[in-house]
Amino acid sequence: MIEIKPLHYFIAAYEEGSITAAALRCFISQPSITHAIKSLESSLGVILFERNKQGIRPTVEGQKLYKLATDLLLQNQQLEAAFMPNNKIELHLYIQPDINIEQYCDIIETIKHSSSSINLSIVDSVEQAQLAIIDEQRLSSQFQFKRLNRESYKLVVRQDHALANNNRVRLESFKDLTFIERPYCTNRKAFERLTNEKNISVTYKGKAIHDLQIQGLVKLGLGVAVIPESYIQQDHDLKYISIVLDTPITRSIVLAYRKLPSVLIKAIEEIQHTPLLQEESET
Structure with a gap:
């Protein structure tokens, strides 16, 4: 009998194309995602993903299960609601x-x-x-x-930071900065691609779990960060700076x-x- 929870993890892996990204999305460890997929593959007697250095890619059987699994989970919700x-x-x-x-x-x-x-x-x-x-x-x-x-993204720094007098910065300014990482960012790969194209090596001091924490860590002087503009708040200790990009990065x-x-x-x-x-x- 197929359990519901492994199907949730399978769907996350399918949509993210990565075990790591699926684990971040589901707030669990990577081994838990891997175990769920292997359990499904063993129960169904099929291979659901092809694995390579770039991540995972669904097989024909994986594509078939994705459609059935999403329908099943929705039907399960409707069944509960009906009673x-x-x-x-x-x-x-x-x-x-x-x-x-x-x-x-x-x-x-x-x-x-x-x-x-x-x-x-x-x-x-x-x-x-x-x-x-x-x-x-x-x-x-x-x-x-x-x-x-x-919305676009802003660089947030302390008011006493060397860049705090600027209203705009270019990616080249990132070279000498220490960042607080935002690992859950949907556009993380887009920023990494642009910095790699310009041969900019970004230094990370640590990771945050949400954007309010990021701003607290910046305020403590532990680094700078890139955050969505919707998290801009009235704070005299922080400065939010526009990032000038050849190709704008936004999220909808x-x-x-x-x-x-x-x-x-x-x-x-x-x-x-x-x-x-x-x-x-x-x-």
């Missing part, structure tokens, strides 16, 4: 951990009040969700979506949804979200 008392509609919401949810309070309120029969709960992974506030790059084809915001935040009651689909279609922070105009 809930008081005819409540259980909706599962996933919020990407590095998204500043305070910017989207109006979205959550709209969803909560679209119908008195809706019971909204938070889940740990997008595979469990019918609704998600998420980076578009992390979204599977199972979802429809409505774009909410597009979306409200994703699938197989929802018609009343909620209508509410989503009517959402007109205004971001609290607007992207700075180029001068």
